[in-house]
Structures are given as C-alpha cells and as structure tokens.
Amino acid sequence: MDQTILNYIVVGLSFALYFGIAIYARAGSTGEFYVAGGGVPPVMNGMATAADWMSAASFISMAGLIATVGYNNSTYLMGWTGGYVLLAMLLAPYLRKFGKFTVPEFIGDRFYSQTARVVAVVCLIVISVTYVIGQMTGVGVTFARFLETDATTGLFIGSGVVFFYAVLGGMKGITYTQVAQYVVLITAYTIxxxxxxxxxxxxxxxxxxLFSEHTASGQPLLMQLDQLVTDLGFSAYTSQSGSLLNMxxxxxxxxxGTAGLPHVIIRFFTVPKVSDARWSAGWALVFIALLYLVAPAVGAMARLNVIDTIYRGPISTVESALPYEERPQWIKNWEQTGLITFEDKNGDGRIQYYNDKNAAFNETAQTYGWAGNELTVNNDILVLANPEIANLPGWVVALVAAGGLAAALSTAAGLLLAIASAISHDLIKSVINPRISESGELLAARISMAGAIALATYLGLNPPGFAAQTVALAFGLAAASIFPVLMMGIFSKRVNSTGAIAGMLAGLIITVGYVFTYLGMFFLPGTNLLPNDAANWLFGISPASFGTVGAIVNFAVAYVVSNATEAPPKHIQDLVESVRIPRGAGAATGH
Known part of the structure; x- marks a missing residue:
C-alpha cells in the first residue's frame, strides 16, 4: 500500500476516535465545560494531564534539540520533570482545596480584587498564546510531510479537528479525548x-x-557518537558547554514555569477531592516518564543515524561523503517540505555535513576540499523522520504521524480551553456581565474557544522559531507571572492585592521586554532591538532563561509593596490558613 494512503488511514482513524469521544462526552453545563464536572478519576486525569503536557515540543522538538546539541539540552528533561514535582507538592492539592474553576478565579478571590483577576487573565492569555504557537508549528510540520499538504492547509485541518472536539466537549470532551491521544502518542513514540x-x-x-555497545563499531554507543561529532567539528555530545549560570x-x-502553566493547573480542578489532585500529579509523572526516559535515546540515535547516512567511511576522505544523487529516500521526502536543504558549495556533488561555525575545524575542513556545511536539517523533523531513516515498516511511519498530531492537538486543546475559560468565566461572567445565565455563559465559552482557535491558527502560519524554543519562552512567562502569585497566595498571609498586582505586572513586563529586545518573537517578529547572541545578553542570561529573573522580580516587588501597604483583611488571612490544610474538599463551586 502507498505510504501516503496508509498515513491518511491511520491519521483518519485517530481523528474519527477523537470525534466519537467528543460526541459521547459533550458538555451540557458550565461545570462540565470548565472542570469536567469535577469527577475525573486520578489515573485517568494523570493520563489526560500527561497528554495535555506532552505537546509538540515534547514529542517532536525535544529529542531533536537533544540530538543537535547533546548534554546541554538535557535541561529540558530536568526542568520539565522537576516542575511536576513542584506542582504535585506545592500547588495542586492546595488549589484543589480552594475549589474553583480557573487560575484567575483563585487569584481574584485570594487577593480580593477584580483587578488582580483581570491582570491574571492577561498573563494567562499571553502565556497560552505563546505556547500554542509551538503546537501549531508541530501540526504544520507533521501535515506537510506525512499527508503531503502544505503547512497552511495542515494548520487549517488541525484547527478544524480541535474546534470540533474542544468547542463541543469542553473540559469533559477534552479529558477523554486526551486519554486516547496519550495512548496514541506514547505508542507512536516508543515503537x-x-x-x-x-x-x-x-x-x-x-x-x-543508549548505554549499550554500538553493534557496528563495537564500542559504547555514546563513545561512538562523541567520536563522530567531534570529527565533524561539533562539541562532544556528552560534554557540557556554555554558561553554567545560564543553564x-x-x-x-x-x-x-511548569508549575505555573494555567492549562496544566486547571486539570487538578477536575478531580473529586484534594488527595486525588496529588495522586493525579503522581500518575502524570509516571505517564510522562514513559516518554521522557526514551527521549535521550531517540535524540542520540537519530544523530548517529543521520551521520551514518551521510558518511560511509572515514570522515576525512573525500569519497566517504554521500553523493547527492544517491541520497536516500527519506532526505528526498523531507526536502519537499523545505525542512531539509542542500547547497553544493564546493561543486563536488557530495554532501558535506559539519560545523562550519568552528573556526579551528574550518582550517581542517579546507584541507578536505570542503567550502562550508551543505546540509541543513530542521530540528523539528528528527523524531518524525526517524522511522524512515532507519527503514522501518510503513505502518510505523503512519503511527508516528498520528502520534505527532495527537501530541500537538492535545496540548493545543488544553491551552485553548484555558483561554476560553478565562474570557468567558473570568471576564464576561465575573466582570462584564455577572448576571449572565448558565446557558449564556456556556455559549460565551464556546464562542471564546472558537475565537481562540482562530487566533492560534493565524499565529501558527508564521511561527517565530522551533516548537520547543517557542514553548520554552512560554514557560519563562509563566514562571515570571503566574507561579509567584500562586505561591504567595497559598503560603503567605501578608501579601495583599496591591502587592500581587504589582508583582505580576513587574514580572510579566520585564520578561516580555527582555525577550522582545533580543528576539522580537512577540507581536512583531523580526524586530529585535539588539543582536541575539551571548555577548549582548544581560549578564549572559539568554531570553529563554530570563523567566527565573522575572520570577525573582515578581516575588521581590510583591513583598515590598505588600509590606508598605495595608495587610489583607482577616477573612482572607483565615482563608489562606484553611487552604494550607488540604484535607477533604467538596465539588468545585464555581462561585
């Protein structure tokens, strides 16, 4: 059977499954739309949370970044996994104890301020919109290759799928769909x-x-990979380089940032009681670990396979480089998407792939007759291309296509629900029209979801970077704005509304300002004001790392302003005290 037809069949069956679930689990009330009625079992919620969490960045980009850079990019694994431990221990049970629908609702009630609630909505929308760009990038990449459509068409198809099950089912439909998507994506990744x-x-x-012997060379796989990449002028795969502070x-x-992501936090409002929130986080870690333990191996093996594809003998000999006309089918396939490009710089008709940014190695490369790196491989394709690189059966290639789409669509749905809930529940219901009926609020939520999907599709047409890099910036924004105010709201009775508002604005503004200055990735792509290199960064801190600084600023401003102004009312301090004792909780009230 033709590979494209097989891809359409497998992907089509997965979409049919999502549609069927959405129809079966459609939301009939605001409680079902926002928090799935508050009755999702911990194991199922853990699986849905894992799917919500493991986005296109985890499935598509993370292993690609690890493959390209090696040890340094293990920070993605350490940061994202460690964030779930923070979430399980410090936030999830306490937020569930509070019993609300959304993160801005908690912030507005805890800090007794509609202004605080609105500022939280603004932070949530900026974070979620930034994050969803990465998912749309993943959808476009996957469709472009496996279903042989252009990226724009792929985005529209993916948006239509999300529109159907997210608008119809809300959190209830999304939860059960994400359980199915987790099964699809973990199977597609591990096989x-x-x-x-x-x-x-x-x-x-x-x-x-990953730590076994490489069959072809007879030496440990990582040692073989280290030798190959250093022979090509790259840093050793297992070495640490760059600023330790920045890392x-x-x-x-x-x-x-993980612990402050609104679309992940709201998942813990869907369980029946406080203890279930903690168990949900634990199960989510288990399900996430099934992929994250495999990702470093996928990255290393992908890098090794790419090099072995191009060089068929000692790297220093001219004849070892693969003639372009003899390139394998997988390169031809991905060239059609524009995500692999070849430029014959020395006119020898062979593919030279090496680090031409290494000045010392360039002198050696010139003795080989090389005139610059000739093959450019987009990081985002390595996981998707792995089955083709390794000549695996066609059904495995089709399964990876379905898995990549499941990862991107599951997280996109969660993000869009967070945006829609913030607009309909925290702005329309709580600020603009408090007397709106439940049916009116449910309609507003669905319209808000449709609008959010339209915005996400528009932004996905011109993504500002690799999926994982864009997502990393969203984490920085969550770290600088949402995480500190949640921590202070739970563990400090002294922080008041004025301090919380000032802290959120300070953290968000300084982080967005820093990222905009060096990357220009928000609102006006390409308008960075200063060169984006380490020599120009403030104290060597990259824009993707600046969220930690923003969080420190948020904490500092909130505490200084709070201590300079009136303490919170007694009933708010009592509320904080009660939330810190996470024993027993009824259903979410939504009030």
Missing part, C-alpha cells in the same frame, strides 16, 4: 525507538540501549 535501539545496539529497551537559570525557569 520506533524500540526498533531503532534494536538495530543499533541489539537492546530492545531504548534507555538501556541553571534555564532549568529553573522551566521548573517553575
């Missing part, structure tokens, strides 16, 4: 990894294969 690990090391367990701040930004 190719098992095949590739067997091919390269003879070990069917990818995390163990630490980036990891911390991902950790506290």
């Amino acid at each position: 190719p990894a098992i095949f590739i690990s067997l091919n390269l090391t003879g070990n069917p367990v990818p995390p163990l294969g 630490t701040l980036f990891t911390m930004s991902l950790m506290i």
Whole structure:
C-alpha cells in the first residue's frame, strides 16, 4: 500500500476516535465545560494531564534539540520533570482545596480584587498564546510531510479537528479525548525507538540501549557518537558547554514555569477531592516518564543515524561523503517540505555535513576540499523522520504521524480551553456581565474557544522559531507571572492585592521586554532591538532563561509593596490558613 494512503488511514482513524469521544462526552453545563464536572478519576486525569503536557515540543522538538546539541539540552528533561514535582507538592492539592474553576478565579478571590483577576487573565492569555504557537508549528510540520499538504492547509485541518472536539466537549470532551491521544502518542513514540535501539545496539529497551555497545563499531554507543561529532567539528555530545549560570537559570525557569502553566493547573480542578489532585500529579509523572526516559535515546540515535547516512567511511576522505544523487529516500521526502536543504558549495556533488561555525575545524575542513556545511536539517523533523531513516515498516511511519498530531492537538486543546475559560468565566461572567445565565455563559465559552482557535491558527502560519524554543519562552512567562502569585497566595498571609498586582505586572513586563529586545518573537517578529547572541545578553542570561529573573522580580516587588501597604483583611488571612490544610474538599463551586 502507498505510504501516503496508509498515513491518511491511520491519521483518519485517530481523528474519527477523537470525534466519537467528543460526541459521547459533550458538555451540557458550565461545570462540565470548565472542570469536567469535577469527577475525573486520578489515573485517568494523570493520563489526560500527561497528554495535555506532552505537546509538540515534547514529542517532536525535544529529542531533536537533544540530538543537535547533546548534554546541554538535557535541561529540558530536568526542568520539565522537576516542575511536576513542584506542582504535585506545592500547588495542586492546595488549589484543589480552594475549589474553583480557573487560575484567575483563585487569584481574584485570594487577593480580593477584580483587578488582580483581570491582570491574571492577561498573563494567562499571553502565556497560552505563546505556547500554542509551538503546537501549531508541530501540526504544520507533521501535515506537510506525512499527508503531503502544505503547512497552511495542515494548520487549517488541525484547527478544524480541535474546534470540533474542544468547542463541543469542553473540559469533559477534552479529558477523554486526551486519554486516547496519550495512548496514541506514547505508542507512536516508543515503537520506533524500540526498533531503532534494536538495530543499533541489539537492546530492545531504548534507555538501556543508549548505554549499550554500538553493534557496528563495537564500542559504547555514546563513545561512538562523541567520536563522530567531534570529527565533524561539533562539541562532544556528552560534554557540557556554555554558561553554567545560564543553564541553571534555564532549568529553573522551566521548573517553575511548569508549575505555573494555567492549562496544566486547571486539570487538578477536575478531580473529586484534594488527595486525588496529588495522586493525579503522581500518575502524570509516571505517564510522562514513559516518554521522557526514551527521549535521550531517540535524540542520540537519530544523530548517529543521520551521520551514518551521510558518511560511509572515514570522515576525512573525500569519497566517504554521500553523493547527492544517491541520497536516500527519506532526505528526498523531507526536502519537499523545505525542512531539509542542500547547497553544493564546493561543486563536488557530495554532501558535506559539519560545523562550519568552528573556526579551528574550518582550517581542517579546507584541507578536505570542503567550502562550508551543505546540509541543513530542521530540528523539528528528527523524531518524525526517524522511522524512515532507519527503514522501518510503513505502518510505523503512519503511527508516528498520528502520534505527532495527537501530541500537538492535545496540548493545543488544553491551552485553548484555558483561554476560553478565562474570557468567558473570568471576564464576561465575573466582570462584564455577572448576571449572565448558565446557558449564556456556556455559549460565551464556546464562542471564546472558537475565537481562540482562530487566533492560534493565524499565529501558527508564521511561527517565530522551533516548537520547543517557542514553548520554552512560554514557560519563562509563566514562571515570571503566574507561579509567584500562586505561591504567595497559598503560603503567605501578608501579601495583599496591591502587592500581587504589582508583582505580576513587574514580572510579566520585564520578561516580555527582555525577550522582545533580543528576539522580537512577540507581536512583531523580526524586530529585535539588539543582536541575539551571548555577548549582548544581560549578564549572559539568554531570553529563554530570563523567566527565573522575572520570577525573582515578581516575588521581590510583591513583598515590598505588600509590606508598605495595608495587610489583607482577616477573612482572607483565615482563608489562606484553611487552604494550607488540604484535607477533604467538596465539588468545585464555581462561585
């Protein structure tokens, strides 16, 4: 059977499954639309949370970034996993104890201020819109290759799928759809990894294969990879390079950003009681670990396969480089998407792939007759291309296509629900029209969801960077704005509304300002005011790492302003005291 037809069949079946679930689990009330009626079991909620969490960045980009850079990009794994520990221990049970629908609702009630609530809505929308760009990038990349459509058409198709099950089902429909999407994406990720690990090391367990002997060379796989990449002028795959301060701040930004992501936090409002919130976080970690333990192996093996594809012998000999006309089918396939490009700079008709940014190695490369790197490979394709690189069966390629779409669509749905809930519940219901009926609010929520999908599709047409890099910036914004105010709202009785508002605005403004200054990634892409390189960064801190600084500013401003102004009312202090004792909770009230 033709590979494209097989891809359409597998992807089409997965879409049919999502549609069926959405029709079966459609929301009939605001409680079902916002928090799935508050009755989702912990194991199911953990699985849905894992799907909500493991976005296109986790499925598509993370292993690609690890493949390209190596050890340094393990920060993604450490930061994202550590963030879930923070979320489980410090936030989830306490927020569930409070018993509300949304993050802005908690902030507005805890800080007894509609202004605080509105500022939280603004922060949530900026975070979620930034995050959803990465998902739309993933949808476009996947459709462009596997279903042979252009990226724009792919975005419209993906948006239509999300529109159907998210607008119809709300959180109830999204929850059950995400359970199915988790099964699809984890299967799609691990099966190719098992095949590739067997091919390269003879070990069917990818995390163990990473530390096993490379069958072809007879030496440990990572040692073989280190030798190959250093022979091509790259840093050793297992070495740490760059600023340790920047690496630490980036990891911390991902950790506290994870614990402050609104679309993840609202998942813990869907369980029946407080203890279930903690169990949900624990199960989510288990389900996430099934992919995250495999990702480093996928990245390393993908890098090794790419190099082995291009060089067929000692790298320093002219004849070892692959003639372009003999390039494998997988390169031809991905060239059609524009995500792999070749430029024959020395006119020899062969593919030279090396680090031409390494001045010392360039002198050596010139002795080989090389005139610059000739092959450019987009990070986002490596996981998707892995089955083709390793010559795996066609059904595995189709499964990866379905998995990549499941990862992107599941997270996009969660983000869009967070945006829609903030607009309909926290702005329309609480600020603009408090007397709106439940049916009117449900209609407003669905209209808000449709509008959010339209905005996400528009922004996805011109994404500002790799999916994982864009998502990392969203984490920085969550770290700088939402996480501190949630922590202070739970653990400090002294922080008042004035301090919370000042802190959120300070953290958000300084972080967006820093990112805009160096990257221009928001609102006006390409308008960075200063060159985006380490020599120009403030104290060597990259824009993606600046969320930690923004969080520190948020905490500091909130405490200084709070201590300079009147303490919160007694009933608010009593409320904080009661929330810190997470024993027993009824259903979410939504009031």
